[in-house]
Amino acid sequence: MDDETLAAGLCRVCETPLFNSAIPRKDDETFAVCASFECGNFIERHRNLPINLFQSQLQFHREQLRERRLARAENEARIQARIVEEEAENLRLLEAAQQAFPGLSQQSASLMVIPTGRTRMVPVSSERIENYRAHLHKVIAEARSFACASDIPQDDQNWAPREKNRRHENVFRDQPEVELVSDHLCGMCKGACCSSGRDHAYLSPLSMRRTMDENPALDDDQIAALYLSRVSKGSIEGACINQTSSGCSLPKEMRADICNAYFCDPILEYQRACAASAEVLPVFAVQREYLSAATISPDTTNEVLATALVRSSGPEFMDPLED
């Protein structure tokens, strides 16, 4: 095969160095390609074409690859620029907070970006109530097959969040104010992580068995009624049935362990920092729709929606900065 673009050690299609990721072609080394599915696929589909046709198809394909690579690089550069821009904006906001709250600079406040949950309240439909009721009865029936919560085998997947939850409880016992700060931050966020709770609220036989153990006189219908009585008339659209504009309507002790155990990364980092310093640091929270520009398209806006200084006593919201 006569090919002026053929170079030893490069993928025959995309021309990246082959290194160890090469797929050797025993029958013909001129068809050696990198590990990418696309390159292997191109060779398989075109290798038997007459040489001129093969060459022109290859050129066209390489041009497309080049354009796609350029577009990807441009996109990544825009994302990086947005990350830097957001970080600089977060710092400017922190500096403004340090001016507004005397003494804050000495307190090493943690700068934290928190996301935002959905906010539109809608009436809870009877269909959602019935779905929730059906789920409750299903998990209650499963829970009845165990004499008590500790009878549920430890290898059951529901034990993992339970264990995680116990670890949080131990940390919060030493630093109860860290739990308060975390709860205030979740209240400000309005449960961005609760949107997939839908009409099941993650309630499992283990959660039910625990509530049943605490209320031994209640039968199955009464246990279900206990949960149903906590559903508000309105809930956040597209979120868990228990999510309201003022937070979760279920008391913590009735929630699934996964609900009590889950904290997003910024809050976990804060909790670790407080444990390491044995200090309960104030948090300067910058609320955006998304945690980081790194996870969204550079065309999606991610404006600052609110800022607040959050201490165990609650959040103190700040006025938006003038441009």
Ligand code: SF4
């Ligand atoms: S854990 Fe994070 S995402 Fe979930 S409610 Fe709290 S702040 Fe929001």
Ligand code: SF4
């Ligand atoms: S039960 Fe409460 S904490 Fe759990 S997903 Fe629903 S709203 Fe969120």
Ligand SMILES: [Zn+2]
């Ligand atoms: Zn390749």
